[in-house]
Amino acid sequence: MYGLGIIKGMAITMKHFVATYLDDLRWLTNGGRYYNDEALLVRQSLKGQGAITVFYPEEKLPVPERFRFVPFLVTDEPAAGQQWGQDWCTSCGICAKVCPPQCIWIERGKQPNGRPKPEPEKFFIDIDICMNCGLCAEFCPFDAIKMDHDYELASYDRTTAHIHDKERLSKPISYWREIAPKKAEAEASARDFVKLAKERRKNKKGGEASGQEERMEEAKARQLVYRGKLY
Amino acid sequence: MTDTMLKTPEPSSTPDVYDNPVDEAIAALKKRYPDTVVDDSRENYSGVVVNANNIVEVAEALRDDLGFNYLSSVTGVDLIEDNKLEVVYHAYNIEKGGGAVVLHVQVDRDNPIVPSLVPIFPGADFQEREAWDMFGIRFDGHPDLRRILTWDEFHGHPLRKDWREPFYEADAKPFGSRWPGGSVHRAEEQNIYGKNVQYPSGWVPTGGEYEVETNMYEGVTISRDATPGLKTDKVIVNMGPQHPSTHGVFRMVVTLDGETIMGLRPVMGYLHRNHEKIGERNTFIQNIPYTDRLDYISSMSNNHGYVLAIEKLMGAEVTERAEWIRILMVELTRVVNHLWALGFLLNDLGAMQTPMLYFYIERELVLDFFEAAAGSRMMCNYMRFGGVAYDLPDDVRGQPIMQFLHDLIYDRIPKALEQGDGLMTGNEILRNRSIGVGYLSAEDAIAYSAAGPVLRASGVPYDVRRAEPYSYYEHLDFDVAVRYNGDIYDRFLIRMDEMRQSLRILEQVLPHLKATEGAPIIGSKPQYALRMPAGGEAYGRVENPKGELGYYVTAKRRSSNPERYHVRAPSFINLTALEKMTVGHKVADSVAILGSIDIVLGEVDR
Numbered sequence: 001m002y003g004l005g006i007i008k009g010m011a012i013t014m015k016h017f018v019a020t021y022l023d024d025l026r027w028l029t030n031g032g033r034y035y036n037d038e039a040l041l042v043r044q045s046l047k048g049q050g051a052i053t054v055f056y057p058e059e060k061l062p063v064p065e066r067f068r069f070v071p072f073l074v075t076d077e078p079a080a081g082q083q084w085g086q087d088w089c090t091s092c093g094i095c096a097k098v099c100p101p102q103c104i105w106i107e108r109g110k111q112p113n114g115r116p117k118p119e120p121e122k123f124f125i126d127i128d129i130c131m132n133c134g135l136c137a138e139f140c141p142f143d144a145i146k147m148d149h150d151y152e153l154a155s156y157d158r159t160t161a162h163i164h165d166k167e168r169l170s171k172p173i174s175y176w177r178e179i180a181p182k183k184a185e186a187e188a189s190a191r192d193f194v195k196l197a198k199e200r201r202k203n204k205k206g207g208e209a210s211g212q213e214e215r216m217e218e219a220k221a222r223q224l225v226y227r228g229k230l231y
Numbered sequence: 232m233t234d235t236m237l238k239t240p241e242p243s244s245t246p247d248v249y250d251n252p253v254d255e256a257i258a259a260l261k262k263r264y265p266d267t268v269v270d271d272s273r274e275n276y277s278g279v280v281v282n283a284n285n286i287v288e289v290a291e292a293l294r295d296d297l298g299f300n301y302l303s304s305v306t307g308v309d310l311i312e313d314n315k316l317e318v319v320y321h322a323y324n325i326e327k328g329g330g331a332v333v334l335h336v337q338v339d340r341d342n343p344i345v346p347s348l349v350p351i352f353p354g355a356d357f358q359e360r361e362a363w364d365m366f367g368i369r370f371d372g373h374p375d376l377r378r379i380l381t382w383d384e385f386h387g388h389p390l391r392k393d394w395r396e397p398f399y400e401a402d403a404k405p406f407g408s409r410w411p412g413g414s415v416h417r418a419e420e421q422n423i424y425g426k427n428v429q430y431p432s433g434w435v436p437t438g439g440e441y442e443v444e445t446n447m448y449e450g451v452t453i454s455r456d457a458t459p460g461l462k463t464d465k466v467i468v469n470m471g472p473q474h475p476s477t478h479g480v481f482r483m484v485v486t487l488d489g490e491t492i493m494g495l496r497p498v499m500g501y502l503h504r505n506h507e508k509i510g511e512r513n514t515f516i517q518n519i520p521y522t523d524r525l526d527y528i529s530s531m532s533n534n535h536g537y538v539l540a541i542e543k544l545m546g547a548e549v550t551e552r553a554e555w556i557r558i559l560m561v562e563l564t565r566v567v568n569h570l571w572a573l574g575f576l577l578n579d580l581g582a583m584q585t586p587m588l589y590f591y592i593e594r595e596l597v598l599d600f601f602e603a604a605a606g607s608r609m610m611c612n613y614m615r616f617g618g619v620a621y622d623l624p625d626d627v628r629g630q631p632i633m634q635f636l637h638d639l640i641y642d643r644i645p646k647a648l649e650q651g652d653g654l655m656t657g658n659e660i661l662r663n664r665s666i667g668v669g670y671l672s673a674e675d676a677i678a679y680s681a682a683g684p685v686l687r688a689s690g691v692p693y694d695v696r697r698a699e700p701y702s703y704y705e706h707l708d709f710d711v712a713v714r715y716n717g718d719i720y721d722r723f724l725i726r727m728d729e730m731r732q733s734l735r736i737l738e739q740v741l742p743h744l745k746a747t748e749g750a751p752i753i754g755s756k757p758q759y760a761l762r763m764p765a766g767g768e769a770y771g772r773v774e775n776p777k778g779e780l781g782y783y784v785t786a787k788r789r790s791s792n793p794e795r796y797h798v799r800a801p802s803f804i805n806l807t808a809l810e811k812m813t814v815g816h817k818v819a820d821s822v823a824i825l826g827s828i829d830i831v832l833g834e835v836d837r
Contacts, residue, residue, distance in 0.1 A: 005657030093410035100517035105413030133520035
């Protein structure tokens, strides 16, 4: 029959229309379908039914650990009475070299005698240029630069707010543990492992072949943590 | 034992027996044109160098006698040290599959003239225009040699090595100004007016009369009178660049007789940022996130093509788990892309938003998975040389990963396809609008170098995954989807078919993912400053959802930047056949025909 295809299509549209209301009824006694974190998660999962819209900004989807947005610099916890903690960054420049759009500027610190100090004097990221690729965090050997989860960076004036300096970029390690607990833990254990292996090697002074083996083991562990299951 | 069995076999009358059609074709060419076709002696270069004056004959022989009838890629290379410009052609055998016959034509850099191959391979049209635009290589006999990605008045040829962009800082990244003495500055501060920009002679920045695009409108021909006996004027209409049907900023200059399209000129380049120049400034690894921005719907496949090319060049091994993860990602990308493409095709046909949003539901789920795995929904930046960046995540939105993938592949996506089928396949309006509209014959599809669903909907069962298998595709069981009518409806159906085939592949991938759990996902420790161990050229191609995506990369030994980086963009080359498909149809159909090619302007304009 001519027109049957259209009617069939309409039936599917009708099904979608009804599904949303049915889902509404289901959540009626559980805090409602909207503005309810639990309902939002179900709506966005494989079990979601009907309209899947998220009412941003009233509702916000949680982002996964690996989510990456403009980077930040990791510091120690600030000591009592101080605003900033010790930088983890050693200003080795790997992030600036690997950055595809070249949005990272680092001024390496100088000791009084003029030799380089492993600490950044200044650190800038132009977030207008940053493409959020995450390569800086991926290749930082000191876990000192990490990708942030704060994606609400819109501002009225790009000329004043969009070059992030060291103050704006620095965030304590506790913040990283909060937004990416599993990743932070894995990285911490890798650092511990490397530290332990180094100490053991030092104590063993004359060890010839075993040192090599350890180093390999260490590299493997690092590899696993950074690239494998735990990440 | 008889005497005959002990006899040594007589030397065969044809001593040239090749196990590979490419070698055979190259040998035949060399035999036929001993003086003009010679081997390429450079390190790790395949193919032959052809004398510029004979390229048309050689191409004709290649097409008619040797079966290499599909000219996939044409591009220029600036060999500034030898004061030469080179044109590189990749031709494939569409019936037999296999690798490419690569032709190199070298001409003097100061007077670069190469005979055009458009009369032999119409698909070279836009690509030769691009080579003219970017390198200033004049293609003698090209019917319409105009700039294509930059505008008519553009000064210079940007991909020449001595051309410098307005924000020029250095020839290669990383820039010295970033570390150790990094003083921040904005890019625009570097472009002090007039100091770092070149304008054509006579151009006044403050107004003045300037004639634009005269060539283009002159070229639009008025071929026939649609309504004899009635006095009508032909009208030239610019559809786009700001037009909802063009999927971005794309312009079609159409000549109309009434509502009938008499001629069509695509105008593109509004999104042009010279991806290839950026790519040549970048180090090898820095290019990976840039490839995401080509066809931003299917960034995973873009990554794949690029890392394949570089892996060929550096000879890297990919681990088993990484290969399975790559196939998982790439096939999910295909599903995502086709869901998107069909949604927008329906949008173009007037089924405003509703089917598109229904398709988005499953797309969102896949993107959730990409986000959990790679950190970003669309700009995935997931693949690395020798593997992938991260292992699969533990969970997606609270559901264990393998469970999530299983439910997605066995339940949600099949249901979505079924629903799409019910919604559209039998829909009478859709059928009336699309059957017989935008016809492209198999011969034309091959001649115009169409790729992907456009080629296969015209009855040519050519799929890179089968023709020249990469990754683990030769171990996987799937069919190459093919349809024979070559109209919009078949291009719609073939995308449904391909999604089903992708699901078949995904079902086979899941057990392998389970079996390789915990195995390494990258062959060697990733380096932030990779240096190419050996120089040479490499062409990595994958079957992108939109067609054959190829990366042509050349590099010098020990270099950290590609010498030449070219993207064979399927969306761009598929547009070559747009006029052929559109002429004779109504304006409203042109929108649907464009939708059925499925272009993404990020890739068209590069």
